[in-house]
Amino acid sequence: MRRSDLGGLPAELNRFVGREDEIRELQGLLTRFRVVTVVGVGGVGKSRLALRTAAVTEKRYCDGARLVELASLRDAGLLEQALLDALGLTDHTRRPPREVLAGHLAGRRLLLVLDGFEHLVDACAELVRELLRRAPGLTVLAAGRCPLRLDGEAVVPLAPLPDDDAVRLFTDRAAAVLPGPRAAGGGPGAGAGPDGGAVRELCRRLDGIPLALELAAGRLPVLTVEQMLHRLDDRFRLLTGGTRGALPRHRTLRTAIGWSHELCTPRERLLWARLSVFAGPFDLEAVEYVCGGPELPADEVLDAVAGLVDRSVVLREETPAGVRHRMLDTVRAYGAEWLAALGDEERMRRRHRDWYMGLAAWCELEWFSPRQAEVAACAGSALPDLRAALELCLETPEEAHLAQHLAATLWFCWVGCGRLAEGRYWLDRVLALELGHEDARLRALWVLGYVAILQGDGTAAVAALYECGEGAARTGNALAAAYTTHRMGCLALLSDDMPRAEELLSRALTAYRELGELNSQVLMGQVELAMAKVFLGEPEAAVALCREVREVCEDRGERWTRAYALYVLAYSAWTRGAYGEARELLGECITIDHAFNDLVGLVLAVELLALVTAAEGDPAEAAVLQGAAAPMWAAVGVPLFGSRCFGAPRALCEQRAGEELGAERFRSYVAEGSALSLDAAVERALAGRPPLDGVPSPRRRSRSRSRPRPRPPRPR
Structure with missing residues (x-):
């Protein structure tokens, strides 16, 4: 968690x-x-x-x-x-x-x-x-x-604001958009008088609804309060019909939004309607593609967006993915009604779907690049719209194969960004359909196998990968066959069957080379092979494999797979007693895994760091770190994947720290670690890292170099 x-x-x-x-x-x-x-x-x-x-x-x-x-x-x-x-x-x-x-x-x-x-x-x-x-x-x-x-x-x-509070709200928002003395009277030429009568009348006629008041205040740069009062007369009469029996306040809000709509230019109104297809925050490029057309040329979209921002219809916000815009739900719903009235809803939804399928493909490609962190932020920001795209694909049986393709393309979001549960949800849904598009289904199957393995669900993983392997053989899809072999090798690795893991992963890597396939997953297969080598007692071979991965990652700017390579290198350093080197490698590994919210890599690194800390002569801190890993395992799945090999650091740390502290003190330190939040646990783990300038940290000294070097357990 x-x-x-x-x-x-x-x-x-x-x-x-x-x-x-x-x-x-x-x-x-x-x-x-x-x-x-x-x-x-x-x-x-x-x-x-x-x-x-x-x-x-x-x-x-x-x-x-x-x-x-x-x-x-x-x-x-x-x-x-x-x-x-x-x-x-x-x-x-x-x-x-x-x-x-x-x-x-x-x-x-x-x-x-x-x-x-x-x-x-x-x-x-x-x-x-x-x-x-x-x-x-x-x-x-x-x-x-x-x-x-x-x-x-x-x-x-909740009733609308009473008169006095409505006036206070309006004048407060007016001061923000029209600073200075002009705001006090409601704008130039407002004719409000000493008692602010025009402002009070405007607030009364808007029934004290905060959204209407804020929209009205946003008009002050272009309209006086008196001008707004005159326009409201016409707009109220125009938009007070609604359905029979509807509450007056419902019609009043529609009037307020409709009045803001009428103040927009024709192109701004058209853009407002088309923007209603977005489910979450959107950027300018998405708007230009989805909403552009003969009636709204792409080069005029920017001005139309700026106009809607000025009118408080569209909100601008800073996000981890950069500047994004969004609409309030009520404003979006109003635009959706106009889009339906224009008869353009279906076409806009398809354009929206096409954009986000393209965005997912771009993100998958750029995941293997220096823009990996940007991709993670972009996918997180776009998630509501990616969900909407998946839903649209599933609405039409003839296009449901696109949902399989999209759910598989987003593997980096499910696996690399800590969203395994949601990925499993969509993959299960899209694979419940038999669509006759074999390539899309095969890709979704091996991604499902990957997700299920990391969830500790070996049964589902085997079923998905077996079907994928059969389909790949039947259709001659060599790439799907390579990924199937790779994932079966990963499953063998987590099941402690190291000879089989070595054989399958080696076969998959050979196939990847023959096919010219190189990406984060291929490199991950090489790291997994290195892990098998470590557990088979071949640390030199493992180090060579991971150094190669590290070099490729540095060349490509890839960080996610790099973290796993650092873990294996740290494991190897620990086995030969190079505790300082292991700590430095694990510090970088933990930093990367935490940034990507990859709990699988993070918990493995924290547990190995706990063992390194115990070997350095600090059993209390080792017990705290081991305790901090426990809640992470609760979220990842089956503790240690049920693996004796992956569980070796935990068992050895418990043995060493427990002997030095005694059972009662050991349990108390573990409990202290278990109570840490994830962020606090990461901060605690990194506290012993040397500063970036290379000056050693005084916090901890290695005090146990004379002890016999530990050896990882051999697989049964």
């Missing part, structure tokens, strides 16, 4: 205005109810109120507060995964995600904020009900357009 020391709530980007009574009410309810739901029309401020309340209440909960944003999630089957992501958990096991969630929350006192769940209300209610039953310290604060309807739920309907 991935645990984080980072706070769970986003920082506020502008001033929170009003709602003091509502915050006090929610604080009181949270002391008496375990689930409290704020309901109301879109744009009324439910999300902001829930986050503000959570921020001022967070200290009541030992484990703080966490936000789960569900507005962009369309597949109820990924609801548990969304909660895992929000909680900072990574689980590579075959355990159902719900079991992982329940296990993590069982002993914690935590406030969970669920936002934008209404389109998944049934699935969300069922999950919340179960988690509340199994985690007595859990409290849920939800914000949506309808209640969860759970026993013991307190429901708080």
Whole structure:
């Protein structure tokens, strides 16, 4: 599991205005109810109120507060995964995600904020009900357009802002877009008078809905308050129809958004509609491809995006992947209605799907390059839209093979970026279909085999790889056959069958060379062969293989596979008593694995570092590091893959540190390590690394060089 020391709530980007009574009410309810739901029309401020309340209440909960944003999630089957992501958990096991969630929350006192769940209300209610039953310290604060309807739920309907608070909100936002004296009167020529009458009238006619007020404030650079009042007359009459019986506030919000829509240029309106196909953050290149066309030339997209940003329709944000833009869910939904009215929804969804299939292919190619970290960030940012692309592929049986191709192409996201559980979800779904596109199916099969192996699910791995091997032989697909052989060799390695692992991995590498295949997975096969050599008592051969991998990685800028090569080199250094060298190699290995959220590589490196630390004469720190690895194994899967060879460092560390500390002290230090968060465990592990300038760290000295050199166990 991935645990984080980072706070769970986003920082506020502008001033929170009003709602003091509502915050006090929610604080009181949270002391008496375990689930409290704020309901109301879109744009009324439910999300902001829930986050503000959570921020001022967070200290009541030992484990703080966490936000789960569900507005962009369309597949109820990924609801548990969304909660895992929000909680900072990574689980590579075959355990159902719900079991992982329940296990993590069982002993914690935590406030969970669920936002934008209404389109998944049934699935969300069922999950919340179960988690509340199994985690007595859990409290849920939800914000949506309808209640969860759970026993013991307190429901708080949220009304629009009262007049005074509405004016305060409008003038606060106006000051941000129109600084100086002009903002106080609502803009040039507002005619507001000393009492701000024009501003008050505008707020009244917008019914005090925060989203409408913020959109109105965003218009001040081009319109006075009086001009807005005149325009609202026409727009209200134009857009107040809706469905019979609809609440007036619903029509009012539509009016506010529709009025903002009317202020856009025709090209901005068209872009707004087309942007509604994006499920998550998007960049300019994606917009130019998906939304461009004869009516909106690609070279004019930038100006149209800038116009929508200026009008607060599109939001700009900094992300690990770079600058991205997004739309609020309510604004996106309005655009989707216009896109449907234009009859262009299907074409736009297909263009969107094609772009993200192309993006996935680019990411897979660039994974084997110096841009590997950028690829990881890009894939993470694009994940909501990649999911939407997969769903669209699965909607049409004739195109479902594209889903197999896309799910397989994203192997680097599932394996290299710590998303094994989600990868397994999609691969199982796409392979449940018999489509007659053999090459796409074979590729998805060996990726499934890879994922299942790392999850410790050997049965599923063998089934997938056996089918892949048969299909490769039947169709003459030499590349699929090579990957099948490779993955079977990997399975043998983790099963302690080193002679078979050596034979299969050598065969696969020969096939790769004959086919001209070279990428991160091919290099990983060479590292796996080196591991088999180590366990077979051939450390020199293993070192030669990994040095070659290291050189290729340095030449190509590849870091993910490099980390595994460093692990094998560190293992070899440990066997010959070169503890300082082993520590330096493992420090770099841990840094890389943590950056990619690769728990498989990380936990192996931390456990080997614990053994190195014990050999250096610090049994207490070794026990702490060994304890820190335990929660990582719980997330990775079967501890040590059930392997005696991979478990050797742990067993030897326990023996050595246990003898020096005694059983009771050893257990106490292990418990200390088990309580560390993932980030804290990594920081602890790296604390003994020498600085980058090569000056040795005074923290730890090697004190055990005179001891007999250990030897790894030979496979049975």
